[in-house]
Amino acid sequence: MKPAPFAYAKAKSLDHAIALLAHPDGEARLLAGGQSLMATLNMRLSAPKLLIDLNGIAGLAGIAVKNGAVEIGAMTRHAEAERSPDIARHAPLIALAMPHIGHSAIRNRGTLGGSIAFADPAAELPACLLALGGEVDIAGPNGTRTVKADDFFKGLFETALGAADVLTTIRLPAATNDTRVGFAEYARRHGDYAMVGLAASARAAGQRLAGVRLAYFGVGNVPVRAKAAEAALADGSIDDAVMALATDLAPSGDVQATGATKVHLAGVLLRRAAKQLTETRP
């Protein structure tokens, strides 16, 4: 199908984009990589009156490591993060997740900011942001603010972003020698959204793990922390952690799997990710 008619505006700056979002006669939408938005427009699942293209704005893309954090500009393409030595070294969880996102041509256009703003419950990056305890910077008509990952995802495709807000930066704690990460997902075909996936991070504390954060995706309306399993894993028992998933997760079934199958898969993925968490960093 073809999209319903809309007007197109290329934003010249962040302020210009925010001003355009206040479009008076109907809904305006930001266009980042277009890899989710264009598909929904083509299928007429959404019909905004104005598309505001972020692609021409200087300074919204790029990766920087500063003050113990990795800062990723919203318009950074998946492909750039996939190839970035800074991401590989300082945000290894993102590096593990990247190849699972769609296909090469999708990653060439899709952006990290778009993925987190879109907040598909089966997407990898929102769960990574949550597992790492990261945060995002948001610019809006009343200035800028920072929102923690734990407070960002509100509901199905619903986030802390308001109608006139632009997500500008993703900030993740930079990995240290003690940082351990794990990533595992189950999808029917390469590049599909996951049936169930898990992004995990922890700190090595002697022989044990501390600060375990397990963020599941594909099991609810938002990425879900498995807090009982986190505690069990910090106590050193993977079996208890897998058992705890039955209380942590309550996925409803979808076209791909029943809720019970998803909980089972979540346990399989936890064993894989736990193995990665306990391996020493190369």
Add this chain to the structure above:
Amino acid sequence: MSGHDCDITLTVNGERVTERVDARQTLVDFLRDDLILTGSHVGCEHGVCGACTVRVDGVLVRGCLMLAAQCDGAHVETIEGVSDLGEIADLQAAFEKRNALQCGFCTPGMLLTAQELLARGGVPSRETIREQISGNYCRCTGYQAIVDAIESVAQTRAGAKR
């Protein structure tokens, strides 16, 4: 630039083109309907099948997920241009030799996607080749012959370099 009509000037296969397009027109529809470059195909129109794959500023993209209006100032390359330059003549010959196409609907996108991987050099594993073409659906061949063709070209190109 803001509105339903957008004036764009871009380079398509080395030629400068100036057109007025509807804001909602996708790049692949612009190429096919306005420029009559019908080598890029339209399948699913939501990014899944890969039939519409073209290059914009040297980068492989989905023609159905980009607007023509976004291509003002861009360099667009389609299967027609890449074929004419002879860049993938060996790959095309290998596809023909190994029956890596039947109806040919997926072929233009498949060739450009394969070339993105081959251009990085070396001989990728069959696993890597499969991963690279995982976003390009072929309903005819069963993929085996396509992987064979891509692998053989990688080997020949690597051999030719030594």
